[in-house]
Amino acid sequence: MRHAFDADFAVPAGYLNTPSIGVPPSAVADAVAEAVRRWREGEDTPPSFDGAVAVSRRSFAALAGVPEQRVAIGASVSQAVSSVAAGLPDGARVLVAEAEFTSVSFPFAAQAHRGITVRQVPLAALPSSVDGHDLVAVSVAQSVDGALVDLAALRAAAEHAGAAVLLDVTQAAGWLPLALDWADWVVGAAYKWLLSPRGAAWLAVHPRALDSAVPVAANWYAGEDPWQSTYGLPLRLADGARRFDLSPAWLAFTGAAVALPYLASLDADAVQAHCTGLADGLRAELGLEPQGSAIVSLEAEGAAQRLAEHGVVASVRAGKARLGFHIYNTWNDVDRVLDALR
Numbered sequence: 001m002r003h004a005f006d007a008d009f010a011v012p013a014g015y016l017n018t019p020s021i022g023v024p025p026s027a028v029a030d031a032v033a034e035a036v037r038r039w040r041e042g043e044d045t046p047p048s049f050d051g052a053v054a055v056s057r058r059s060f061a062a063l064a065g066v067p068e069q070r071v072a073i074g075a076s077v078s079q080a081v082s083s084v085a086a087g088l089p090d091g092a093r094v095l096v097a098e099a100e101f102t103s104v105s106f107p108f109a110a111q112a113h114r115g116i117t118v119r120q121v122p123l124a125a126l127p128s129s130v131d132g133h134d135l136v137a138v139s140v141a142q143s144v145d146g147a148l149v150d151l152a153a154l155r156a157a158a159e160h161a162g163a164a165v166l167l168d169v170t171q172a173a174g175w176l177p178l179a180l181d182w183a184d185w186v187v188g189a190a191y192k193w194l195l196s197p198r199g200a201a202w203l204a205v206h207p208r209a210l211d212s213a214v215p216v217a218a219n220w221y222a223g224e225d226p227w228q229s230t231y232g233l234p235l236r237l238a239d240g241a242r243r244f245d246l247s248p249a250w251l252a253f254t255g256a257a258v259a260l261p262y263l264a265s266l267d268a269d270a271v272q273a274h275c276t277g278l279a280d281g282l283r284a285e286l287g288l289e290p291q292g293s294a295i296v297s298l299e300a301e302g303a304a305q306r307l308a309e310h311g312v313v314a315s316v317r318a319g320k321a322r323l324g325f326h327i328y329n330t331w332n333d334v335d336r337v338l339d340a341l342r
Contacts, residue, residue, distance in 0.1 A: 001026075002328050005266055005274075009328040014312040014336045018324035019143065019171060019295055022195040028259045032197060035254040047227070049250045052257035056190075059260030060202040063194070064169055064186050065179035070204045072222075072244035073253070077168055078103040079217065080187045080203035081137070082110075083244055084166055087213035088135065091115040095133040095163075097123040099318065101143040104168050108137065127153035135164045140178070141171040144317045146279075146295025146324075148172075155182055164209065175275040175294045175326060177268040184209040190252060193294075193326060195259040199252030205241040213244065221247040271327055278325040282334045286341070296323045300341055310340035 002009045007025035015023060024032075038044050053073055061068040074080045085107040088094070094108045098120045108118050121129045123142060127150055130136055136158060138149050151167075158165045166185040169178060174193030180186045186204040190196035205213065215222060215237060222245040223229025224238045237243035263271075275294035282296055283289065300306075303321040307314050312333075315322045323337065 002330075004330075005271070005327045007262060007327075011328045012311075012313070014310070014333055016323040016325065016329065016333060016337070017313045017315055018192060018326045019146075019322055020192070020315045022174075022192050022326065023328060024195045024197075024255065024259060025262060027262070028195060028255050031258045032251055032255045035251055039251075044250075049248060049253060052250075052253045053248050056196075056200065056253055056256040056260050057202065059257075059264045060173075060188065061204065062264040063173045063178065063260065064188065064202075064204055065177075066181045066186055066204040070206065070241045072203045072205060072241045072246075073248055074187075074201040074203055074217075074244070074246045075199055075249060075252075076103065076201050077101075077170055077187050077189050078107055079246065080185075080201055080244070081107040081166065081168075083203070083213045083216050084135075084137075084185055085111050085116075086216045088114075088116055092117075092134040093132060094118045095126065095129060095136045096120055097126055097138050097142065097149070099142070099144045100137075101139055101168070101170075104137050104139060104166075108135075123147055123149060126150075127157040130154070130157040130161045130163050133161070133163050135166060135184075137166040137168075139168040139171055141169075141176065141293055141295060143171050145297035145320070145322070146171070146291060146293035148176075148291075148293055151180075164212070171295065174263050175271055177272055180204070181206075184212070190256050190259075193324075194256070194263065195326075196256040197249075197252040197254075199249035200256045203241070203244055205244065210241065210243075215244050217246055218243075219245075219247050221245045266327075274327060275325045275329075278329055278331065278334055279323075281331070282323070282325075282337060285334070285338055294325050296325075297321070298323070298341070303341060306340045307337065310336055312336055312340055
């Protein structure tokens with residue numbers, strides 16, 4: 001058991017796979033276990049989970065730096081992005097980063113039958129390539145290697161070009177302080193750095209973008225009063241961002257309602273310093289330049305196998321070993337990686 005940032009974690013030594021699956025604080029796992037018990041014993045009704053949804057919505061807003069009333073709930077990044085893609089006009093031009101996670105790019109590529117085109121450029125060239133595009137869709141921290149998009153430059157370029165911006169914070173929210181109220185859409189999933197069960201996601205919608213997306217998964221929970229929207233026409237969705245709500249996955253949101261407020265309560269700068277300090281400390285020991293990201297991608301020959309042999313839990317992306325340092329990691333984890341690679 002590790003104690004970090006006022007929470008207990010049953011995370012094993014050498015666990016550096018948060019970019020794939022985050023390990024929850026004990027309080028989060030306990031809340032989900034209790035929810036399973038209540039489910040098993042028939043103690044809940046559907047409205048029992050509305051409170052958890054509301055808490056997670058409010059806490060995601062705090063972590064992403066957006067107003068709470070802009071946040072819709074969902075199940076995955078691709079599901080949320082699909083509403084944005086469906087709302088693009090025929091022939092729209094979308095700009096993404098090379099090697100972007102496909103949950104961000106595929107929903108737009110799937111609209112090719114309407115003449116929508118998706119152009120890929122290197123991440124560093126994204127801000128300088130905005131002109132001529134209607135929308136830019138990019139992960140704040142790239143899944144493949146943790147590289148960070150230049151948010152200030154992207155914002156300035158998008159405003160100059162009149163292009164909309166969609167940001168995926170799945171690999172950033174939880175360790176990187178964010179203030180994204182300027183973006184048209186901000187989407188994030190729960191099960192990595194937000195330390196929650198898979199099945200919860202959020203989509204923040206700027207007021208100017210409300211009518212630029214289509215609630216392709218329109219359902220009763222997206223009604224102005226969900227419990228009065230369960231039967232019959234006409235269509236009656238909420239006026240604001242909640243029109244994009246998906247009926248919640250109860251156990252996922254039960255965990256998120258504990259994990260997200262905990263993360264939002266922490267000193268964001270201290271969390272960032274801890275995570276990037278470990279990551280850049282490892283990079284320095286390996287002779288690599290600092291990146292300012294909690295994610296490290298290593299190209300050393302046989303790295304993934306050597307890491308596994310030394311008890312390091314990591315993943316392989318684009319042929320490289322990918323490591324992630326979160327609040328429960330320590331310098332002992334760094335030393336374990338160095339022992340494996342040396």
